[in-house]
Amino acid sequence: MSLFVFGKQKRETKKKKAFKKSTKKKPVKKKANSTPKKIVPTTKEKKEEKFPKKEIIAHLIGNTLTTNSKQAYSYCKQSSFGEHIEDKIKYTLSEGLFLVQNEKMDIYQNNKLLTADQLIQKFTKADKKFLIKYAVFKDLRIKGYVIKTALKFGAEFRAYEKGKKPGKEHSKWIIFTDHENNKTTWHEFAAKNRVAHSTNKNVLLAIVDEENQITYYEIKWTKP
Numbered sequence: 001m002s003l004f005v006f007g008k009q010k011r012e013t014k015k016k017k018a019f020k021k022s023t024k025k026k027p028v029k030k031k032a033n034s035t036p037k038k039i040v041p042t043t044k045e046k047k048e049e050k051f052p053k054k055e056i057i058a059h060l061i062g063n064t065l066t067t068n069s070k071q072a073y074s075y076c077k078q079s080s081f082g083e084h085i086e087d088k089i090k091y092t093l094s095e096g097l098f099l100v101q102n103e104k105m106d107i108y109q110n111n112k113l114l115t116a117d118q119l120i121q122k123f124t125k126a127d128k129k130f131l132i133k134y135a136v137f138k139d140l141r142i143k144g145y146v147i148k149t150a151l152k153f154g155a156e157f158r159a160y161e162k163g164k165k166p167g168k169e170h171s172k173w174i175i176f177t178d179h180e181n182n183k184t185t186w187h188e189f190a191a192k193n194r195v196a197h198s199t200n201k202n203v204l205l206a207i208v209d210e211e212n213q214i215t216y217y218e219i220k221w222t223k224p
Contacts, residue, residue, distance in 0.1 A: 056105040058096060060114070063126045065091045065107065075104070080146045080165050092149055093123045093130065094137040129177065133157070136177045136206040139214050150174050154195050159204065173204040173218070180209045193219060 056075070058067035067082075072089040075081045081099065082089040091099075099105035100116050107114050114122070123130045133156050137147050140159060148166050150158040158171035176192055178184065192203055205217040 054104060054106040056099065058091065058105055058107045060096075060107055060109040060122075063093065065093065065096045067091075067105075075099075080148075080160075093126070094134050094147075097123065097134060098138055098141060129156075132179055132208050133177050135208050135212050136175065136214060140175075147175075153201075155192070158201070171201060174201050175204045175206055177206045177208065180207050193221065 055071040056067055056069045058065055058069070058072075066085075066088045068088050072082060073084070076084055076089050081095055082091045096105065096107055097116065097119050100107060100119060107119060109122075120131070123134075127133070137157065140147050140157075144162040146160040146164070146166060147157050148160070148171070150156060150171075153174045155174040156177045157175040159173045159175055160166060160169065160171050174195065203219040205219065207215045207217070209215070
């Protein structure tokens, strides 16, 4: 008798389980969202997006800026940026900052990437007139002139007319830069003209004001 009762309870338990299964609510499938899922970039991708690699990687050692990036050779040949010295391209500080600001170059010092502001601080320490000279360099470069140093002429720059390249044609001007608040004596003025006259070039005075606006004065020799 006891066995029969046990068997009945077991069958009833099975019925209850079956009932529970039949009455259990089926999960409702969510409708597919027509809007595509937004993909969140990884940390690595974010860094690459924020700091994309530039075409030229240059290194600053002291006040010397050089690179051996492939694109640098092309820029040197086509646009006269830098000078090909041995197996590297060497840049002036003005050329380096100009390329950085135009997002063509990254400059490293001791394996540390330097920002444009950090470069300005370093270059200004190396040359007190850097900001004045750079304002002139940038302005003329944007206008299409090729600008190179003119230390052997006692000037800041020499300028080539549009379409002409250093080494193939002669420069048109030697450029002296100054701030409008500085004073130049007639003796200094005459000395600058003698240098230009002896090299068959014209003098271009670039005067920078407080708002970084530049006024150019071209000086030519005449015989009365």
